[in-house]
Amino acid sequence: MIASLHRILIIGRNTLTEAVRQKVLSVLLVFALIQICCSIFISQLATPDLDAAGLFTEQIKLVKDAGCGAIGLFGFFIALLSTALLIPQELDKRTIYTILAKPVRRAEFLLGKFLGVVLLLALCVALMSLAFAVTLYWQESIGLATVEASYGTAGDWQHNAHATEMHDNDVAHIISQVRDPQLVEAILLIFAKIIMTAAIALLISTFATSWIFTVITTFLIYLIGHGESLARIYWLAHGAETTIWQSGLIGLIALLIPDMNSFTIVDEILAGHQVPWHDVLNLLCYANVYVIVLLAVSVVVFDYREL
């Protein structure tokens, strides 16, 4: 058992090394970082009039939206491409034979490969989150500097209790917007969603004959996963008309395709609404169970594959 885990770890680390040493993903990551940092300039464009502190809400939300959006989007692409290429590359170059000829089980190989992708995605999300944090901090200092400047021109406001309170309120408002602990929830949820995408791609790539098929199918499942809950709401609203077949079909789709739409609570967080940790943990558990099931099926399918 320990030897087995050890082998999974070795293959995972090798996969990570491969991804890091290949330039393609680094380029993608650099673009993501640039995009996150650039959001600050876009936010400046959004509110050229900077006299009222309240407007920073708009700016900060823009930076948050852009940051989380970039992490989600680039994470999705990195997950999709790196997972879809995982098995075909090994088969094309026949490196898989050299590994499976060693005392390594197929399941260990597959799980090791997936572990490598998870490590890679964790690394990418961590780097992008760091860039996001830096950008937010930057936005915060711009905001605070503007506040200081606006009060500075108003004369000796520091002796005025009302003005001082207003100043402190403005500062606290900006800081609370920027240093929102809920952002951790948002990034965890985005990460879970990315891992789910990777697990779907892995399952498809265990029987797909080309990586393009894997990419397209995963993308479609991703889209269906977003529309699925809408369809369910529609059907439930017309509850009286559904037959057993219809509800069976909905149930089957719900079972086969993960409900990606539930992850839209990230938008709630970004909109500044309070989302309790309880809901976030629920969703993380859902993702976790889904990934484990997908991995189990992948292992079984891969075991029967002719290499």
Added chain:
Amino acid sequence: MPTKIDLHRGGKPPKPVDSILGPGNKGGLGQIIFRRYFLENLIRQIPNSTAHPRWISAKNVIGERIDVVVDCFHVLYFPIGNRGTITKIKMMETSAMAAPPLAVETIGLTKRYPLTWKRKVLVALDHLDLQVRQGEVFGLLGPNGSGKSTTLKLLLGLIVPSEGEARVFGLPPDSLEARNRIGFLPENPYFYAFLNGDETLRFYGKLCGLSGTKLEKRIEELIDLVGLQNGRERPLRSYSKGMLQRIGLAQALIHDPDLLFLDEPTAGVDPLGSVQIRDLILRLKKMGKTVIFSSHLLEQVQEVADRVAIFSLGKKVLEGSLESLLTVHQSTQVLIPAEMTPGQQDKLRQFLAQDGVDEKEIRFTRPSLSLEQLYLRTVQNQPDAVPKDQPRP
């Protein structure tokens, strides 16, 4: 020591033999297929036997006697009655007589690939029976697509047979225990291009459960063995074909396996490199390793293999030791270390003719070097014939 064994424990003995093929009870070589219960019963009588009933078949049918070796026991059956009954059985311990145990055994091994669109089936390997003993160097020959690589893949458990069975050291080929004892060099090996030589060996070593100083020592040894000092720090992306083949051999040997599968180890390697690989195979043989390899360079196969099998269209068409296959029994060559004058030739011809040899069939030729021998002599006489580790400018 002959021991009598009782297979039937009273009652009328049931028919133990299923079919007799070939000469059978008339003598000579043949094949006898026993009933399963009979063999199971037989094995039960042999202390500590791990044999599987399917893995036993009669080795020889000589006259009325059939010899079977099960583990270290020599079982003699005789004689065969006219309806396939065996009347007497003798069993004795034969540690001295027993051949070395089998490294590889296949029975009726078959691989078919369905061609989905054509409603046809491609038979990549057709009922292969093969036995390779431990310590043998076995050559697989045959044109492209004749089933050599399929055989190796089946023996590695990379693909599942459509029919039949394969065993490696008596174990199923996809078991970790079996693969712990196997090293494999694939055809045109390609490894992770982003790793350098040392990292490659470290990766495969760790997969085999090696670690620490033991692994590092093993890497040093293997780099020396395959002569790849100049590739240790370079990524495999920049390797030449010969270097890839060498690193492939090194990774196949990393866990010191007892059995090696080499799929065209000399393909794409220059003549000097391929001679080095040949020498390496001979060195492995001396170390007691079993080597099964496929190659198109027949001259090299001839130099290293003990036995060969020739495949064609998925079937094994010929198998045997090189000596038995290649010796031409109807002629003799005499080598004399001097030029022979026409007068001497005539004398010899007359002498042999007197002895009854047809004069027209006697030919005098000069031995000639093969092009390979000439090439190697020329290259190896150069002062720096063997590629040395040179610092890059």
